[in-house]
Amino acid sequence: MIRVQQEDFSVADLYTALREQSPNAGAIVTFTGLVREFYQGTGEGPRVQTLYLEHYPGMTEKALQDIVDQASERWEVIACQVIHRVGELEAGEQIVYVGVAGTHRGEAFAAAEFIMDYLKTRAPFWKRQQTDEGSGWIESRASDDEARSRWEK
C-alpha cells in the first residue's frame, strides 16, 4: 500500500491493518519520520516553523512502488506500507511512515531501512522550510546519497 496524502495518519491503525493482512509474519517493523524543530539538529540553527512538501504527482507513486518492489525482491517481505505527506506541515508533525511485515526481523528491519534510504533520494519530493530566519528550499545531503549507495555494494 502506497499513499501520498495531505492528511495525518494513525500508526496504531496502520499497524493493526498490517498485522491483519500478514498472518504468517514473524516480525513487523514500522518507521515514522517527524518534522524536526531544528533541521540541523537539536538547538542548532534556525527554528523550523513550517515545512512545505511539494511532489510530482504520478511519478511519486511510481517511484515509491518501484522502491517497494526492489525491497520485496531482495528480502522476504510479506506486506508493506508507505505513506508520505505533502503540503504544509508544522514542526513535530508526522511526515512519513514505512511499515514492513516480514518472515524474520532481520529482513523486516533491512527492508524498512532500504525503503527509507531510497525514498529520500529517489522519490520526487522537495521540502521548503519556513524558519524564524526566513524561508528556502532544503538542499539535498551527501549523507543521504551515501546511505542509499551502501545498498548498491
Add this chain to the structure above:
Amino acid sequence: MLTINYFASLREEFGSSGEALALPEGVASVADLVNYLVRERDSAWSMLQDSSRVLVAVNQCVVERNHPLQGNEEVAFFPPMTGG
C-alpha cells in the same frame, strides 16, 4: 507536443510550473532541449545546464542528459529530491 514540468526551486525561478512545447528543430535529446531553452530564454534558464543540481525525468523516470526525445514525451526538470 512535449509536456514540460518544472518543480520546486526551478518552478519558482522560471515563474512557471510547466508548458507544452512543439519539438524544436534540431532537438533530438534532453541535452538538445536544454541547449534550446538556455539559448531561447533569459539567463535564469542557464541553471538547467548544471546536471548535478538539476535532474531530468522523461515519462516520469529519471534519465541521463543523452536520453533521446521523439516529441511526445512528458519531460520534467527538478532539483535533487529531499523527501522523507
